[in-house]
Each structure stands twice: as C-alpha cells, then as structure tokens.
Amino acid sequence: MAPPRNVVKIAVQMPDAIPQLIQLDQAKPLAAVLKEVCDAWSLVHAESYALQFADGHRRYITENNRTEIKNGSILCLSTAPDLEAERLLGGLQSGSRERRRETLQHLVSLAPDVTFAQEVISRDGLQKLGTIIEDGDDLGEVLTLALRAFLELMEHGMVSWETLSIPFVRKVVCYVNMNLMDAWVQPLALRLLESVTLSSPALGQLVKSEVPLDRLLVHLQVMNQQLQTKAMALLTALLQGASPTERKHMLDYLWQRNLRQFIYKNIIHSAAPLGDEMAHHLYVLQALTLGLLEPRMRTPLDPYSQEQREQLQALRQAAFESEGESLGTGLSADRRRSLCAREFRKLGFSNSNPAQDLERVPPGLLALDNMLYFSRHAPSAYSRVSNRVGGIWQGPCGLSCAPHPILFFYLPPPPQFVLENSSREDKHECPFARSSIQLTVLLCELLRVGEPCSETAQDFSPMFFGQDQSFHELFCVSIQLLNKTWKEMRATQEDFDKVMQVVREQLARTLALKPSSLELFRTKVNALPYGEVLRLRQTERLHQEGTLAPPILELREKLKPELMGLIRQQRLLRLCEGTLFRKISSRRRQDKLWFCCLSPNHKVLQYGDVEEGASPPTLESLPEQRKEDGAGVRISHLPSPVHPLSGDRVGGQPSLLPAVPVADIKALLTGKDCPHVREKGSGKQNKDLYELAFSVSYDHGEAEAYLNFIAPSKREFHLWTDGLSALLGSPMGSEQTRLDLEQLLTMETKLRLLELENVPIPEQPPPIPPPPTNFNFCYDCSIAEP
Numbered sequence: 001m002a003p004p005r006n007v008v009k010i011a012v013q014m015p016d017a018i019p020q021l022i023q024l025d026q027a028k029p030l031a032a033v034l035k036e037v038c039d040a041w042s043l044v045h046a047e048s049y050a051l052q053f054a055d056g057h058r059r060y061i062t063e064n065n066r067t068e069i070k071n072g073s074i075l076c077l078s079t080a081p082d083l084e085a086e087r088l089l090g091g092l093q094s095g096s097r098e099r100r101r102e103t104l105q106h107l108v109s110l111a112p113d114v115t116f117a118q119e120v121i122s123r124d125g126l127q128k129l130g131t132i133i134e135d136g137d138d139l140g141e142v143l144t145l146a147l148r149a150f151l152e153l154m155e156h157g158m159v160s161w162e163t164l165s166i167p168f169v170r171k172v173v174c175y176v177n178m179n180l181m182d183a184w185v186q187p188l189a190l191r192l193l194e195s196v197t198l199s200s201p202a203l204g205q206l207v208k209s210e211v212p213l214d215r216l217l218v219h220l221q222v223m224n225q226q227l228q229t230k231a232m233a234l235l236t237a238l239l240q241g242a243s244p245t246e247r248k249h250m251l252d253y254l255w256q257r258n259l260r261q262f263i264y265k266n267i268i269h270s271a272a273p274l275g276d277e278m279a280h281h282l283y284v285l286q287a288l289t290l291g292l293l294e295p296r297m298r299t300p301l302d303p304y305s306q307e308q309r310e311q312l313q314a315l316r317q318a319a320f321e322s323e324g325e326s327l328g329t330g331l332s333a334d335r336r337r338s339l340c341a342r343e344f345r346k347l348g349f350s351n352s353n354p355a356q357d358l359e360r361v362p363p364g365l366l367a368l369d370n371m372l373y374f375s376r377h378a379p380s381a382y383s384r385v386s387n388r389v390g391g392i393w394q395g396p397c398g399l400s401c402a403p404h405p406i407l408f409f410y411l412p413p414p415p416q417f418v419l420e421n422s423s424r425e426d427k428h429e430c431p432f433a434r435s436s437i438q439l440t441v442l443l444c445e446l447l448r449v450g451e452p453c454s455e456t457a458q459d460f461s462p463m464f465f466g467q468d469q470s471f472h473e474l475f476c477v478s479i480q481l482l483n484k485t486w487k488e489m490r491a492t493q494e495d496f497d498k499v500m501q502v503v504r505e506q507l508a509r510t511l512a513l514k515p516s517s518l519e520l521f522r523t524k525v526n527a528l529p530y531g532e533v534l535r536l537r538q539t540e541r542l543h544q545e546g547t548l549a550p551p552i553l554e555l556r557e558k559l560k561p562e563l564m565g566l567i568r569q570q571r572l573l574r575l576c577e578g579t580l581f582r583k584i585s586s587r588r589r590q591d592k593l594w595f596c597c598l599s600p601n602h603k604v605l606q607y608g609d610v611e612e613g614a615s616p617p618t619l620e621s622l623p624e625q626r627k628e629d630g631a632g633v634r635i636s637h638l639p640s641p642v643h644p645l646s647g648d649r650v651g652g653q654p655s656l657l658p659a660v661p662v663a664d665i666k667a668l669l670t671g672k673d674c675p676h677v678r679e680k681g682s683g684k685q686n687k688d689l690y691e692l693a694f695s696v697s698y699d700h701g702e703a704e705a706y707l708n709f710i711a712p713s714k715r716e717f718h719l720w721t722d723g724l725s726a727l728l729g730s731p732m733g734s735e736q737t738r739l740d741l742e743q744l745l746t747m748e749t750k751l752r753l754l755e756l757e758n759v760p761i762p763e764q765p766p767p768i769p770p771p772p773t774n775f776n777f778c779y780d781c782s783i784a785e786p
Contacts, residue, residue: 008069012037013054014077030063037077050080060115084110085119092128097142100132104145111152121158126150130164134171140182143175147188154195161199169196169203173210176219183224190219190230197237204241211238213250217257225272232281239288240453248292255468264465268516279458286460287453293471294450296366301358308365311372312354316343318375348431357433362450363440371436373472374479432479434496439478442504443471446511462516470518477522478507488530505533551761555752556745563744567737571723576600578616579716581709596709598662602727605660605696605707660707664698668724669706676708692717696724 006026013019020040024033031046038046051061054074059065060081069075079087088110091103110116120126132146154161175189193211197204211234219231235254239247254260263282268274301308341352349357358368444450449471464470482503491499506528515521578597595616596607610617672678674695692711697704711717718736725732 008071008073010069010071010073010075012051012075012077014041017041024069026066026069030061030066041077048080048083049077051075052078057112058110059113062115081113081116082119085116085123085125089120089123089125089128092132097138101142101145104142104149107149108145108152111149114156117153117156118158121153121156126153126159129153130168134168136171136175139175139185144182144184144188147185147192151188151192151195161196162203164196164200164203166203166206169193169206170210173207176211177215183227186219187224187226187230190227190234194230194234194237197234197241201241204238207234208238208241213253214257217254217259220259221262221266225270225275225278228267229275229278229281232278232285236281236284236288240284244292244295247288251289251292260465260468264462268462268465276458279460280456282465283457283460284453286464287448287451289464290447290449290471293366293444296369297362297364297444297449299364300361301355301365301368303353303355308368311368312344315368315371315375316340316347344433348433348435350431350434354433357437360437362444363437366444367437367440370440370472370475371433373469374436374476377472377476429493435482436475436479438496438500439475439482439503442500442507443475443478446504446507447471459514461511461514463514463518463521466517473518474521477518477525478503481506481525484526485530502530502533509533509536549761550763551765552749552753556749559745559748560741563741563748564732566744567722567740568726568732570740571719571726571732572598572602574719575723575727576602579712579720580610580616581712596707598723598727603662605662605665606658607707608658660696660698662727664700665724665728666697666699666704668721668728668730669695669697670721674708675706676710694721694724 008024008026009021010024011019011021020037022037030051034049034051035046037051038044038049043049052058052075053061054076058076058078061069061075078084088103088107091099092107094100094103107120111120129146129150133143133150136143153159172189172192175185176193178186193207197207213235216231216235220228220235222228239250242250263285267278268282301312303309344354345352347354351357358364463474467473482499485502485506486499489495489499489502506525509528510521510525513524515524575598578595580593580595583592583594593610593612594607595610596605598605608617669675671690671693674693676695677690677693689710691714694709694711694717696707696709698707699705709720711720715736718734722732722734722737
C-alpha cells in the first residue's frame with residue numbers, strides 16, 4: 001500500500017549515533033517530530049534541539065520551509081538556533097584569539113540562514129561584530145571573518161544600512177585606503193562601502209569624500225580579480241549617487257587618468273574570464289557615461305543662441321565655403337540670406353531654417369554635435385561631399401566615404417564608387433542632415449541613452465571602452481553604412497524609412513555580436529549587406545514557423561517527389577495548351593506569329609503559322625498534321641526548304657516538318673547555345689532575347705535539325721524549358737520550379753501539421769524502447785474461442 005502523500009521518507013543523523021530512518025508526516029507539528037527523534041536517541045529537553053539540512057548552508061528546518069523536505073532527504077539534529085546564537089555571541093567576548101577565530105568561522109557558516117540571523121540580530125550581534133571591526137586589533141583573519149559575518153547578516157535586510165554609525169563607516173574607509181592589508185580585507189571593505197553608498201545618500205557622501213578616486217584606480221590596477229571587481233562596484237555606486245554635474249567631472253577625471261584604456265587592455269582582454277559581476281559594473285559604467293549625452297539629446301536648438309547659430313554656420317561654411325565666398329561677394333543681405341537658405345537645403349535640411357529640423361527631441365542638439373564632429377574630424381570627406389552637393393553632384397546621404405588620413409577606421413572608397421554616385425539623379429539622393437538626425441535617434445535607442453540602469457543587465461559593449469568619443473565615432477561609421485545600404489537598395493526619397501529600418505537591423509545585429517573594437521564593428525557591419533539582411537529575415541521567419549525543425553525537414557523531403565510529379569504534370573499540360581511565339585527573320589524582325597503545342601499523348605510537338613490578332617488554332621487545324629498508326633508516325637515534308645521560324649533555307653536538307661516526334665528530340669538548348677542566337681549579327685542587336693531563347697535539336701533523316709523558340713516572357717520560358725526537360729527525362733531546374741516547389745511544400749506541410757497546432761515538435765525523435773525479453777503476451781489469432 002502506498003504511503004500518504006504528505007508523508008516523506010527521510011534520514012536523520014547525529015554525531016556518534018546511528019542514523020534514524022523515519023517517515024515524516026508533514027501534517028504533524030515540527031515540535032512533535034523533534035520529540036520523537038530525541039526520544040529515539042534518549043535525549044531530554046527536545047526544545048533545545050532543531051533539525052537542519054545536512055547539505056548546502058545547513059539551513060534550519062522551520063514550519064515555513066519544511067515543505068522543501070523531499071523523499072530521500074538527509075537531516076541532522078543540532079542545537080536550537082537561539083541557543084547556538086547565544087553560545088557564539090558569548091564566544092566573541094573571549095580573550096582568546098583562537099577561540100574568537102573559531103567562533104567567527106562558525107558564525108560565518110550559519111549567518112546565511114535567516115532563522116539563525118534573526119536570533120543573532122535580536123541579541124545585538126551586529127553591534128558586537130561592529131566593535132571587533134572598529135577596534136581593528138587584528139588586521140588579518142579575524143577582521144576578515146568579522147567583516148564577512150557582518151555582511152552576511154546585513155544582506156537579510158532586517159537592519160537598514162542607514163543605521164550604521166559614522167565612526168564605523170570611517171573605520172571601514174581606513175581599511176580601503178591602507179596600503180598594506182590582508183588580501184581578503186579590502187574586497188570585503190569595498191563591498192560594505194558599496195552597499196552603504198547605494199542605500200544611504202548621507203553616508204554615501206561621506207564615502208565619496210573619504211575615498212579618493214585615485215585610491216580606487218590603484219585597486220583596479222592590482223592584478224586581483226576580486227579586488228578589481230569590488231573596486232569597480234564602489235566606483236559605479238559613487239557615480240550613481242552623484243549629481244549629473246558631479247558625475248561628468250568624475251568621469252572626465254577618470255578618463256584623463258586612462259581608466260578606459262586600462263579597462264580595455266587589462267580587464268576586458270585579460271587572460272582570466274570576465275565574471276558576471278564585473279560585466280554588470282562595466283555595463284553600468286557604460287550606461288552612466290552615455291547618459292551624459294542625455295541633456296544634449298533632450299535640448300532643442302535655440303534659434304536665439306549665438307553659439308548654436310555659429311555652429312550651424314560653421315557646418316554650412318565647411319560645406320560651401322568656396323561657393324559661398326565666390327557667389328556671396330557683393331550681394332545684398334536678402335540675397336545672402338536666400339543663398340544661405342538654399343545651401344542649408346542642399347545640405348539636407350528639410351527647411352531653409354535648420355532650427356526647425358533640430359527642434360525635435362530627441363535627438364535635439366546631439367544630432368548637431370554628430371554632424372559637427374564628422375565635419376571637423378573628417379574634413380576631407382565632409383568638404384568633398386558638400387562641394388558636390390551644391391555643384392556637380394550630391395552623394396547618397398550627402399556624404400562621400402573618402403577617409404580622413406589620420407582616422408584608421410575609415411577606408412577609402414574605390415574610384416568607381418564615386419563615379420557611380422556622381423551620376424545619380426536627384427530622386428536617388430539621401431540628404432545628409434535628415435539622415436544624420438534620424439541616425440542619431442536610432443543610435444540613442446540602440447544604446448539606451450538616457451534610460452535608467454538595470455540592476456542585473458550585463459550587455460556592455462567592449463567597443464565602447466576601446467575608443468574615445470565612442471558615440472560620435474560610431475555615428476561616423478553608421479552614416480557611411482547608411483550610404484552603402486542606400487546604394488544597395490537603389491532607394492529614392494520615398495524609401496527613406498525603409499532604408500532606416502534596414503540600417504537599424506544591421507546595427508542591432510552587429511552590436512549584438514559585441515565586437516571588441518570599432519574597426520571590427522565596421523568590418524562586421526559592412527559584411528552584412530541588404531541581401532544578407534533579407535536572407536536572415538527569411539531564415540528567422542522559417543525558424544519561428546518551425547519550418548527548419550529536423551522533423552519538418554524530413555517531412556518536406558518525403559513530400560518532394562510527389563510534388564515534383566505534380567509540377568511535371570502541370571508543365572506538360574501547359575505544353576499541351578500551346579503558346580504563341582514570335583518569328584525571328586534573318587532581318588531580325590518579329591512581325592509574324594506561330595503556334596506550338598504538345599499533342600495530348602505527349603508524342604508529337606505540332607506547330608503552324610498564325611495571323612496577327614487571330615486566336616490560337618486548335619490541334620486539328622494545324623497544317624500537315626501527322627496521324628499515328630501501329631508502326632509509328634508517318635512523316636510528311638513541307639514543299640519549301642525554308643525554315644518555318646527564321647525564314648532561312650536549310651542548306652541541302654529537306655525542310656523542317658510541321659510536327660516533331662518527341663522520340664526524335666536529342667537535346668534542349670538555351671541562351672547563347674541556340675543556333676538562331678549564334679547567327680551572325682544576332683548578338684549585337686538582340687542581346688535582350690538571349691534569356692528568352694531556347695531550341696530543340698532532333699534527328700531529321702541523317703542530319704540534325706532545330707526547332708527554335710523566343711519565349712514571350714520569362715515565365716513562358718521557364719514553363720516550356722521545364723516541360724521539354726520533363727519530356728526528355730531531365731531534371732526541371734528553373735527558378736519557377738524552385739518557387740512552385742517551395743510554395744507547394746509550405747502549403748502541404750501546414751496542412752499536414754494542422755492537428756499539431758500549439759504542440760511543440762521535438763528536435764530529436766523519442767528513443768525506441770528495447771524489445772521485451774519474451775513475446776508471450778502476443779495473442780494467437782489461430783486459436784478459435786470455444
């Protein structure tokens with residue numbers, strides 16, 4: 001009989017005693033269970049004992065967590081938590097250094113248990129540990145254990161960090177600022193100060209004033225991963241607690257002290273793997289640094305600001321300086337303003353007054369900063385583009401991709417790229433200013449500029465720490481990417497939003513790869529062209545639909561032969577319906593029509609002339625139609641030895657027949673292999689017909705003859721070449737066949753899987769169980785029942 005569901009079979013052990021195997025009734029009070037266990041070992045005062053899990057943190061069993069006990073659990077009988085806390089806190093008052101060390105070790109092992117922590121805190125355990133830390137009599141193992149026990153007890157959240165005294169915090173700060181310390185003391189002290197800074201603004205200001213940034217930089221440079229992690233944690237906590245102005249000053253100072261370079265070389269690219277905690281703090285540091293851009297992103301351009309007007313004029317003059325100087329000399333003020341407005345429009349602003357474009361927030365003034373940064377740090381590229389905007393040509397996105405010679409991450413464009421852009425029409429131009437504004441918004445969204453820091457995120461970008469002015473440098477690479485994508489999509493002004501969607505996907509996919517440098521980012525993002533983005537979209541869509549799951553792929557492979565037979569049948573039916581073709585004469589004229597079809601029994605290709613505007617003839621009305629008999633097909637010749645399609649004579653051979661037996665067909669030729677395309681003069685005048693030409697070669701007596709076709713469309717070309725290939729037993733390899741097969745496979749697969757909707761399909765088939773040892777359970781159907 002199975003035991004009740006609330007009864008679990010467990011083992012209880014105690015030192016120097018034989019373990020007990022008991023059935024624990026979860027409905028019975030825990031005190032009664034303890035009484036039974038103590039009685040079995042002849043122990044009195046059962047209230048002085050408690051049960052603990054034998055593994056892990058040896059947590060005490062209470063009425064709240066007793067449901068975690070499962071069948072097979074091992075428990076141990078130990079002293080009750082209140083008595084154990086009283087004993088350990090008494091040991092802290094001992095004058096013996098060795099006993100205090102042992103007591104602290106035991107206290108550290110039990111402190112993670114919330115039941116024990118409540119007993120210690122209720123008996124002023126934190127104050128006693130704080131006294132040991134403040135006295136600092138032993139800067140070695142005792143201090144390390146005291147700090148660890150204090151932190152473990154505070155982590156339960158029963159006591160606020162704001163209750164800590166100022167002398168206590170200053171003493172911990174002294175441990176951080178000391179040069180010669182135990183390797184374990186300073187990481188614990190940094191951890192304690194981090195929690196104080198994040199929880200108490202008042203004490204956080206004390207820590208900020210007492211712990212200099214240079215001291216944290218010293219800790220970061222020590223080749224101790226744990227010390228580096230805790231120093232970075234305190235640094236990010238101080239930055240989070242600072243005001244925006246203070247944060248900017250602190251980050252500027254840290255960048256001047258080469259913190260970015262040190263993080264990039266000695267932490268990100270360290271031989272030791274980067275821990276999750278350090279990755280989170282690097283994410284926070286990146287988010288706080290990018291957050292300095294938020295005020296510019298939220299501030300619209302002020303048309304009455306002299307500084308901002310000068311920046312706009314500097315942007316315009318860098319683009320049109322030579323033209324403006326030559327055309328603006330001697331002009332009136334109104335004429336000069338009109339010229340400036342025209343130049344701003346040529347620069348890509350939607351309005352003659354650029355302030356109206358930059359009133360949008362975001363990106364506000366941040367877009368202007370990006371454009372100015374590009375013009376000042378790549379003046380050769382910017383001026384070349386801008387001059388062509390107002391003069392000969394304007395490249396896509398209003399910029400040229402020629403590099404500045406001192407910036408290693410720009411690559412010079414090939415000459416043919418410039419020539420291609422210079423020949424574009426106005427409708428294919430992408431305005432530089434509009435692109436810069438939209439691209440700045442996009443980068444802010446992808447990099448989460450201005451968003452609050454997550455408490456658990458770790459998705460920092462190593463590229464951020466590998467480059468000064470990373471945001472502006474990323475903009476310079478991205479604007480060139482937009483230029484490249486615009487050209488690949490052959491976009492017009494109406495396609496601007498579509499191009500931005502593709503650029504967003506290109507940037508997001510590349511940032512997700514976390515390239516280690518800006519140069520690597522540029523390489524990877526340029527290796528993701530528009531065509532590759534389309535392919536990835538299609539693949540992901542198929543994955544979402546489950547089309548690429550192994551069982552689905554296996555089903556598709558099984559369906560292919562049947563569906564290919566269906567496509568073959570459709571192609572042959574299309575040949576039987578017949579098609580009107582244009583005749584190609586020796587003078588390259590296409591003024592006559594002829595009709596060709598396959599006989600219903602698929603044995604003969606029949607054809608004949610058709611008048612312009614007439615409907616396709618019926619099968620019986622075709623001239624010189626052959627009749628079948630038991631011996632095969634009787635062949636009759638045309639009276640004139642003239643090619644019925646080209647009008648040319650077939651030298652020395654009988655004229656072609658108005659019907660061609662399929663059995664006589666030798667091969668199917670396409671494109672330039674066709675004889676009517678290879679003829680003299682046809683290549684230069686009819687290049688557009690190469691893709692529509694196909695021929696059938698067949699035996700005509702002892703000579704080889706051809707039936708030549710020019711399909712009226714690409715689709716008819718695919719249908720006829722597929723049908724003729726099917727007649728000859730060759731595979732149908734046209735693009736139309738591939739598309740038809742994919743469409744039929746998709747439809748048929750969905751129909752087969754209708755009953756499995758919302759049922760997960762496993763990647764691998766379930767294992768086949770082994771066969772039984774005997775088959776005595778089989779029923780013998782030959783034995784008749786009485």
